[in-house]
Amino acid sequence: MGDPSSAPEPPGKGGRHPVERPSGVEDLDSAELLAKLQSITDAALSHLTLEELLDELLVRVVDALEVDTAAILLLDDTRECLVARAAKGLEEEVERGVTIPLGVGFAGRIAAQMRPIFIPDIDKAEIANPILRERGLRSLLGVPLVVEGTCIGVLHVGSLTPRTFRRDEASLLQLAADRVAIGIAHARLYEREHRIAETFQHELMPAALPALPGVELAGRYRPAARAADVGGDWYDAITLPDGTLGIAVGDVLGHGVGAAVVMGELRSALRAYALEGRRPAELASLLNRVLRTREAAATATLVYLVYDPDARSLAFASAGHVPPLAVGADGDARFLEAASGPPLGVRRTVRYAEQTVELAPGSSIVLVTDGLVERPDEGLEKGLDRLVEAVLASGGDDADAICDAVVRRLLPRGAARDDAAIVVLRVAPSSDRIALRMDAEPEAVPAARRIVSRWLREAGASEAEIFDVTVACAEACANAIEHSYGPVRAEIELGCALDADGVTIRVSDFGSWRPPRGTHRGRGLQVMRAMMDAVDVRSSERGTTVVLRRRVGEAELVT
Amino acid sequence: VSPLADVLTETRDGVPVARLQGQVDMSNAAAVGDQLVGSVTSAGFGLVVDLSETTYLDSAGVNLLFDLAERLETRQQVLRLVVPEGAVVRRLLRIVGVESAAGVDATLDAAVAAVVEHSRDVPDAPA
Numbered sequence: 001m002g003d004p005s006s007a008p009e010p011p012g013k014g015g016r017h018p019v020e021r022p023s024g025v026e027d028l029d030s031a032e033l034l035a036k037l038q039s040i041t042d043a044a045l046s047h048l049t050l051e052e053l054l055d056e057l058l059v060r061v062v063d064a065l066e067v068d069t070a071a072i073l074l075l076d077d078t079r080e081c082l083v084a085r086a087a088k089g090l091e092e093e094v095e096r097g098v099t100i101p102l103g104v105g106f107a108g109r110i111a112a113q114m115r116p117i118f119i120p121d122i123d124k125a126e127i128a129n130p131i132l133r134e135r136g137l138r139s140l141l142g143v144p145l146v147v148e149g150t151c152i153g154v155l156h157v158g159s160l161t162p163r164t165f166r167r168d169e170a171s172l173l174q175l176a177a178d179r180v181a182i183g184i185a186h187a188r189l190y191e192r193e194h195r196i197a198e199t200f201q202h203e204l205m206p207a208a209l210p211a212l213p214g215v216e217l218a219g220r221y222r223p224a225a226r227a228a229d230v231g232g233d234w235y236d237a238i239t240l241p242d243g244t245l246g247i248a249v250g251d252v253l254g255h256g257v258g259a260a261v262v263m264g265e266l267r268s269a270l271r272a273y274a275l276e277g278r279r280p281a282e283l284a285s286l287l288n289r290v291l292r293t294r295e296a297a298a299t300a301t302l303v304y305l306v307y308d309p310d311a312r313s314l315a316f317a318s319a320g321h322v323p324p325l326a327v328g329a330d331g332d333a334r335f336l337e338a339a340s341g342p343p344l345g346v347r348r349t350v351r352y353a354e355q356t357v358e359l360a361p362g363s364s365i366v367l368v369t370d371g372l373v374e375r376p377d378e379g380l381e382k383g384l385d386r387l388v389e390a391v392l393a394s395g396g397d398d399a400d401a402i403c404d405a406v407v408r409r410l411l412p413r414g415a416a417r418d419d420a421a422i423v424v425l426r427v428a429p430s431s432d433r434i435a436l437r438m439d440a441e442p443e444a445v446p447a448a449r450r451i452v453s454r455w456l457r458e459a460g461a462s463e464a465e466i467f468d469v470t471v472a473c474a475e476a477c478a479n480a481i482e483h484s485y486g487p488v489r490a491e492i493e494l495g496c497a498l499d500a501d502g503v504t505i506r507v508s509d510f511g512s513w514r515p516p517r518g519t520h521r522g523r524g525l526q527v528m529r530a531m532m533d534a535v536d537v538r539s540s541e542r543g544t545t546v547v548l549r550r551r552v553g554e555a556e557l558v559t
Numbered sequence: 560v561s562p563l564a565d566v567l568t569e570t571r572d573g574v575p576v577a578r579l580q581g582q583v584d585m586s587n588a589a590a591v592g593d594q595l596v597g598s599v600t601s602a603g604f605g606l607v608v609d610l611s612e613t614t615y616l617d618s619a620g621v622n623l624l625f626d627l628a629e630r631l632e633t634r635q636q637v638l639r640l641v642v643p644e645g646a647v648v649r650r651l652l653r654i655v656g657v658e659s660a661a662g663v664d665a666t667l668d669a670a671v672a673a674v675v676e677h678s679r680d681v682p683d684a685p686a
Contacts, residue, residue, distance in 0.1 A: 241587070242562040277562050442586040446563055449584065449615070467647055471617045478585045478619060520622040523655060527618050530654040 033168055036064040040176045050187035054086040054180065061176045062088050065169055067157040069137060072145070072180060073100065073107050074153035082107050082154060090158070093131050104128045106140055107154040114151045116143045116170060121162060138162045143174045145181040155180055193256055197231040198223050200260040201419075204267055210239045211491060212444060213436040213451040214309040216426040217245070218399035220407050224255070224371070224419050232259030232300075233369040233419035236267055238274060239439070243446030245309065246274040249321065249367040249423050250302040253343070262298045265290070266344075270304065280304045280317035281354035284341065288319065288352075291345035299345040303367060305425075310450035312359045312427055317352040319344045322368055322380075325387060329362030329429065333388045362429035364402060366391055371420030372410050386410060399424040432459070434496040440484035440509060448494055449474050452505070459498045460553035469550055472531040473505050475524040476546040480509035483544055502533070502551035510543040563587050566594040574674045575600055576607040576667065582615035583623070592623040596630065604678035605637035607670040616648040621655045628660035637662065637677045639670040 039060045045053055058070040069089035073082040082100040084093040103112035105128025110117050119125045119140040127133060132140065135158070142156030155177040165173075201223060209217040217237055223230045232252035240246050248270050252259040269290045273283045283304050291298050303324060305316035316324060316336070320343035323335040339355035359365070366387065373383030387406065394405030402424045411420055428436065434455055438444040452473050456466045477492065484490035495506040528535045534549040564581035577598040583591050599606045608624070610616070628638040638661040642649050657663065664670040 243586070442584075445584050445586050446582070449582075464650075467615070468650075470615070471651060474584055474617045474619075478617070481585070520618065520625065523621060524618045527621075527651065527654060531651075 033172075036172055037175065039064060040172065040179060045179070045183075050183055051086075053183045055088075057176055057180055057183075058086055058088040061155075061157060061173065064172055065157055065165070068160045069135065069158040070155070071158075072153060072155050073098075073111075074145070074184065075102070075111060075151065082111055085153070090131065090135060093129070096131070098129055098131060100128050106132070107142060107156060110142045110144050110154045110156070111151050114144045114146065116141065116174065118165060118170075120164065132158065136160055139164070141165045141170065141173060143170070143177045145177050145184070147181045147185045152181060152184060194230055197255075197257045197260050200257065200264065201231055201234070204234060204260070204264050206236055208489065209237045210245065210444075211436075211438050212239060212243075212245055212309055213434070213438050213448045213494060214312075214428045215245060215307060216399035216428065217247070217423070218403045218426075219423040220403045220421065222371075222407060222411055222420045224417060230260075230419060231255050231257065232263055233371060233421040234263045234267060235367070235421050235423045236270065237423070238271060239441075239443045239447070240274060240277065240306070241443065242277065243309070243443075243450060245307045245425075245447075247305045247307065247367070247423060247425060248274075248302060249369060249421060250300055251321065251369045251371075251419075251421075253299040253301075255419075258296075262291075262294075262300065265294075266300060266302070270302075274304075279354060280306055280315050281339070281352040284317045284319050284344070284352040285350055288344045288347070288350050292348060294345075297345065299343050301343045301370075305365070305367075307359075307365075307425060309427075309447050310454060312361070313356055314359055314365060314425075315354055315356040317341070317354045319350075319352065320346075322370055322373060322384075325366040325368075325384075325391065326357065326359070327364045327366065327388075327391055328360060331392055333392060335384065359427045361427055362397075364391070364399070364424055364426040366402065366406070367423045367425075368406070369419065369421045371418035372406065372422060374418070376417070383410075399426040402426070432498045434494065436494050437491045438494060440481045440490040440492045440511075442478075442481060445474055445477050445481070448477055452494075452496060455496055456503065456552065459503065461503070462553055465550070465552045468531040469503060469505065469548070469552065472528045472535075472548050472550075473507065475528045476505070476507035476548060478524055479546065480507050480511075480544070483509045483511035486511065502549060505548040506545060507548075508543060508545040564591050566591060566598065568598040571607070571667070571671045572675055573603065574605065574607055574671045575603055576609060576671065578609040578612060580612040580614075583613065583620035584615065584617055585619040588619035588623050591620070592626065595623070595627055599631065599636065601634075603636065603674075605631060605639065605674040607639045607641060607667065607674060609641040609667055609670070610648055610652075611641055611643050611646055611667075613646070613648050616651060618655070621651070621657065624657060625660050637674060639664055639673050641665075641667050641670045 054072055061070045071087040071090045071093055072085045074085045076083050080102050084098040087093045100108045102108055108128055122137055137158035139159045139162050140156055142154050144151045145153040205221050209219055219235050232255055235249045237247045252262045269287055273286050301319055301321040303318040303321040305314055307314050318340040323337045325335055327333045339353045341350055341352040373387050390406045390409040391402055394402045403422050406422055438448055449470050453466045453470045456469055480492040493508040497504045532548045532550045536547040538545045564583050564587055567578040569576050575598050577595050631638050640661050640663045642652060642663050643665050662673055
């Protein structure tokens, strides 16, 4: 079977030769041609996103060539198939996700041979795509999309009535194809940068936040929808050696891989200084100096907080960041604006102010980056108001729920123009019982001791009783931490309850029971037994629970 | 050393004294242990660890005291602990039988005197 389609001229280099058909019609007059050329090479097109560019070019091609359909198909990653990417008058081709094997049919041959193909009569041609016939097309002209000598796809137009294409019309189509090819090449570079920035960003974001007794912590990060806008927003939280919690939220000025790199540097420096025990204001000044020592200037906002679960006190300093929002258990909301200085990297040396506030049980601190509260045509105030509304509407009794509610309300339907991050710290409400989870790490023990001793004091225990019970509890935690030893991150559960018979403390791990080893074997158990009225160790396949009981503050105890 | 605890060292009558202030639990026991070991002089006859200002101690801290005593013993040095009447950690130390490893004194003076006394009992100890 012969090839009824024809490309009368042999395919030239780059397939740029127009298709010549005997035609009685004269070429367009030069003014009209110029206008049409202009419409396709319009510089304004370069400001569009790829999707918009493809759409707009197809509209202009349909208009300039007076055709009924226009479609763009791109070679997939395997380079074996063409996939419909955009279309005008042939939208179902994209909707149905039409794929054409390379070398097959009209578009398949254009791509394989990298030359234009003209089909005067579709009935006499080998067509792989049924939609072209279903649509009632009569004549087709297609050209390859070429980037640096490689075909990346096909642009084709179709007419419902039999027609021919003049040389200048074919040139015009090739010109549009070149424009499309460049747009796609740029978009692919752009996507690659987006992916790199996003990967970097995700690698640097904490996979899990520390779990400390008496405080809930939750965080979310949403990358920007547009490639070049990703990067720069971050948060981090670490348990500090003294049992307090360090929390940071920051925003590096700029976007993309560059901003993600600065963010990585800041995060490392912050962790190092935080682990050294630097207080918020001092740490901010040090990070300012770190940014100033960079060869490439960088600017960032940051808020760093240290929360002491024992005193329920929060110390913080802000370097030009969105102020922390404090929300009481009663719904009273206020922004903590006193301790703010310039962004990091702006001045050579800065002394930041530090503010300390006490947090009531059941209250929350909400930290965000401006991507959550800033919108282009309004002041920051409005965004902050919206944040307060969203937090209050969430009910506020769970850090995760607050994060989700804020993201849902302030970032409707994904299309974020900027990165956005949120961290919520919530102080556990006070009660006659404590139920908490903590990391099965020695670093979590001091905080657990503080929470328990504070709770015992409130329950009316004497100082000697507090010491005894706290020691026994720490021994149980130490056992649980040793059982949880392993390559995966583990948690232990600590429960404290007060009733008429005194206090009951329950420490559970989910590891396997190992009898105490070494020279100090069993000393922890010995201490627990001496300190408490009753010690009960229950082991099962799921883990071990130690239950400790002790009468406390007999005189004062009211139940 | 972590901010939970501080180890302050001085010398009394030629005897190294380490004052352990604050809290020792499994999160900082190793670091505190290193500091205490560091305060032992190889030339001396022992070490006094003053627990008067120790506000928290559990078996992690107790274990480090036993380890320290054993380590000193191999060098013919002694460990004396200062645990005054009313010290927070007094009952705990009695429960674990710390006297089996280290002498316990109610005052710093008594502890220092005990180490000096020990030096006279060890004629061939390092001078």
